[in-house]
Amino acid sequence: MEAAKELLRTAVRTFFSHPKQILIIDAILLHSVLQMDDLNLLLQSQPKDIRALLNPLRNARLIATGARAEQKVTGARPSSREYYYCPFHAAIDAIKYKIAKLRKKVEALYQQDENTKRKDWRCPRCKAEYEELDILDKVNEDGFYCDRCGATLVQNEQAARTNMDRSNHEKIRKLNDQLKKFDAMILKIDRQDIPENDFQSAWDRRKYVPRPHGSGRQDTAETQYMTLNRPGLNVKKHGQPELVKSENLTVNLTTSEDQEREEAERRETRRKQLAQQNQLPDWITNTLHNNSNASASDLGEGGAVANGAAMAPSDDSGADDMDNEDEGDFEDVEVEAPAPVAGLKREHSVAFQDDSDDNEDFEDAV
Incomplete structure (x- = not known):
């Protein structure tokens, strides 16, 4: 790892x-x-800079986020x-x-084109130039x-001097001298097994930057922020598929009967839920229950009176006496009628009395 850090600092x-x-780079x-x-x-600089x-x-690719x-x-x-x-591997x-690209670019600057390249042999009379394979x-x-x-050909001294200058050019030689240190470090790194420094590995080896003294203590990023403890939330994988733990793998084998039974259970559960949702509120249920109890109690008292009258000892007066008693009992039941029924009867009698008065007034007018 130290060899990789040295290469990054030099680069x-x-x-x-x-x-x-x-x-x-040194701080990271x-x-x-x-x-x-x-x-x-x-750095004492603004975030934009x-x-x-x-x-x-x-x-x-020397740094990543x-x-x-x-x-x-x-x-x-x-x-x-x-x-x-x-990231060490990507940076290396x-x-x-x-x-490699720099070497190729510098060599291409001094490599002559095939059309302008000086050939090895030339004619001193007509100035024609030839390659060795051609002659x-x-x-x-x-x-x-x-x-x-x-005419007899002579060797082209200009071409030989150009080739020598191209192979031993001062800038190419200087570049190779400057890159000797990189070649040695790269060779050293290739012989070693450099561990990959991904984000999670770098986070495990982090060192907090101390903050200036504030309220009597040294504030750090650790005291200002806290990591959310959610499994896998802060794990970032670069170009890798997410791993599946073997203990979370399960195999479920079901048949058509099991599916039908599960479907029936789901329908029954849904029916119960709908029935529970469609139930009347408690206050409405209690109100109806109280009204029914009150009506039943009133009718029970009236029934008791009627039953008491009906079960009274009978005389030898015959069926007429029984009819009179039944009529009296019915009147008693009507007297003991509930308050709403009595109110309706009073309204009906008042309306009937008003109609009778109107009819009398009409007859007087006639």
């Missing part, structure tokens, strides 16, 4: 010129993960906080690619000859 000092970008490698508030405190420095590092759901100790709503860390691959069959006593004018 950021070689390919990035801003001093604060170097400080960002020291604290393992850092949040924007931590970088703001360490820090993001402008972080974007080139992210594009170069991870999010965690956290909540303030004061009880505010939980929010997703973004942290920065260095990016540095290898950048070095292998054009040989005489003096050497190779020109097929245009027949």
Whole structure:
């Protein structure tokens, strides 16, 4: 892991010129993960300026981001906080690619085009140039000859000097000298087994950035925020499928009879729920029950009177006496009628009396 950190520090000092970008990489490698508030405190810069420095590092794949759901100790709503860390494997691959691309680009700057390339042999008379493969069959006593004018060909010194300059160019040599350190570190890393520094691994090795003294104690990010304890909430997988625990796997085998029984149970449960929802409220049920009890009690008293009168000892007066007694009993029952019924009877009698008075007035007028 130390070899990977050394390669990252060397790469950021070689390919990035801003001093604060170097400080960002050093701080992240020291604290393992850092949040924007931590970088703001360490660099003494505004978040807008820090993001402008972080974007080139992210594009170069030297740093990556991870999010965690956290909540303030004061009880505010939980929010997703973004942290920065260095993924070792991705950063090493990016540095290898950048070095190879740089070498290829520098060599292409000094590589001549096939149309402008100077050939190995030339004719001193007609100035024609030839490749060695083109003049292998054009040989005489003096050497190779020109097929245009027949003059003896001479070696092109300009082409030899150009090839020598191209292979031993000062800038290419200087680039190779500068990249020797990278070659040695990459070779050392390839011989080792560098562990992957994903977000969860970096979070486990984090070191908090101390805050300035406030209310008599040293505030840190740990005392300002607390992590929400939800399994799997803060685990971020990059390009990997989510794993399924074997103890959570179950196999259920059902038949058509089981399905029919379950369907019948669901229908019965739903019927009971609907019946319970359609029941009248308690206050309506109690009111109807009290009214029915009151009516039954009133009718019971009247019935008792009627029964008492009916069960009285009978004389020898015959059926007429029984009819008179029954009529008297009916009158008693009507007297003992409930209050609402008596009220209706009074209204009916008053209305009948008014109609009789109107008829009498009409007869008087006639």
